[in-house]
Amino acid sequence: MLSKKTKYGLKALTYVAKHQGEDPVQIGAIAKSENISQKFLESIMLTLRKAGFLGSRKGKGGGYYLRRQPEDIKMVEVMRVLEGPVSMVPCVSLNFYEKCDDCPDETTCSVHVLMAQLRDSNLAVLNKNTLADLIE
Amino acid sequence: MLSKKTKYGLKALTYVAKHQGEDPVQIGAIAKSENISQKFLESIMLTLRKAGFLGSRKGKGGGYYLRRQPEDIKMVEVMRVLEGPVSMVPCVSLNFYEKCDDCPDETTCSVHVLMAQLRDSNLAVLNKNTLADLIE
DNA sequence: CTAAATCCTAGTAATCCGATAGGATTTAAA
DNA sequence: TTTAAATCCTATCGGATTACTAGGATTTAG
Numbered sequence: 298m299l300s301k302k303t304k305y306g307l308k309a310l311t312y313v314a315k316h317q318g319e320d321p322v323q324i325g326a327i328a329k330s331e332n333i334s335q336k337f338l339e340s341i342m343l344t345l346r347k348a349g350f351l352g353s354r355k356g357k358g359g360g361y362y363l364r365r366q367p368e369d370i371k372m373v374e375v376m377r378v379l380e381g382p383v384s385m386v387p388c389v390s391l392n393f394y395e396k397c398d399d400c401p402d403e404t405t406c407s408v409h410v411l412m413a414q415l416r417d418s419n420l421a422v423l424n425k426n427t428l429a430d431l432i433e
Numbered sequence: 434m435l436s437k438k439t440k441y442g443l444k445a446l447t448y449v450a451k452h453q454g455e456d457p458v459q460i461g462a463i464a465k466s467e468n469i470s471q472k473f474l475e476s477i478m479l480t481l482r483k484a485g486f487l488g489s490r491k492g493k494g495g496g497y498y499l500r501r502q503p504e505d506i507k508m509v510e511v512m513r514v515l516e517g518p519v520s521m522v523p524c525v526s527l528n529f530y531e532k533c534d535d536c537p538d539e540t541t542c543s544v545h546v547l548m549a550q551l552r553d554s555n556l557a558v559l560n561k562n563t564l565a566d567l568i569e
Numbered sequence: 570c571t572a573a574a575t576c577c578t579a580g581t582a583a584t585c586c587g588a589t590a591g592g593a594t595t596t597a598a599a
Numbered sequence: 600t601t602t603a604a605a606t607c608c609t610a611t612c613g614g615a616t617t618a619c620t621a622g623g624a625t626t627t628a629g
Contacts, residue, residue: 299521311543332535356627357573385435399468407447407567418554431543492596493604
């Protein structure tokens with residue numbers, strides 16, 4: 298399952314991207330438009346800012362804006378920040394590799410091969426899509 | 434993340450498939466060989482039997498056996514039984530469709546399109562692979 | 570100075586996951 | 600006919616995670 302956090306984060310990024318060039322957008326406006334709990338969204342925006350996707354201005358008239366062009370923000374990056382590793386098991390993860398405790402030998406593990414295929418097919422989709430693709 | 438239930442279930446199916454033609458295999462043997470808690474595995478085997486993948490014989494000398502040929506057991510079926518829907522959001526699910534409560538219009542939802550692509554790429558992999566592919 | 574906005578930490582209710590408990594039932598074989 | 604070995608079944612439970620809330624600290628335009 299996709300977490301609400303990721304879902305809301307993607308919607309928020311889309312919203313901000315659609316208002317590129319204008320004044321920064323406020324959390325309140327996004328929350329209202331996308332039916333998201335404002336407080337929850339606050340913490341998500343913070344995550345996206347710390348990851349470098351968004352910039353912010355504090356105080357009156359402040360808000361969030363994109364720090365990179367939508368075409369340059371790959372979905373694989375966003376998903377890794379919000380949802381975590383692309384792989385369903387750590388033993389096939391490229392960025393978060395970890396050995397399975399119950400598996401004596403990865404090379405003969407039947408699950409391993411299937412999960413590697415799923416990882417690759419997901420990576421293909423997430424590498425191809427950028428924030429620009431979500432806006433349309 | 435792949436649940437332990439699914440991981441163990443896949444390993445157990447593989448184990449049973451490898452012993453096709455012989456006497457039925459016992460939960461205890463699988464649990465020992467694959468480092469799985471026997472009691473937990475019990476409930477998983479029950480699920481796999483009720484789903485029609487496995488048959489069982491009770492009593493002394495009993496155990497589990499495959500009810501279908503490994504080539505005929507698609508991974509997409511097994512995953513649906515053990516892990517649930519292939520889609521990450523119910524609004525793009527083919528078999529478990531559900532409307533999102535926060536989303537007024539699916540056709541304009543930015544997340545929707547991306548999730549549909551992920552679903553399709555995962556379906557391709559899971560339709561192509563069968564239990565026979567896991568045995569090798 | 571004040572209102573409006575982000576920033577930050579902590580906490581919390583609800584849900585899910587992995588595992589366990591404790592038998593009931595069935596069957597082969599001694 | 601008894602016994603041991605196996606599946607069947609339901610209930611429960613601790614821990615982790617998730618989705619969300621509380622409450623203020625900080626910053627800034629006007």
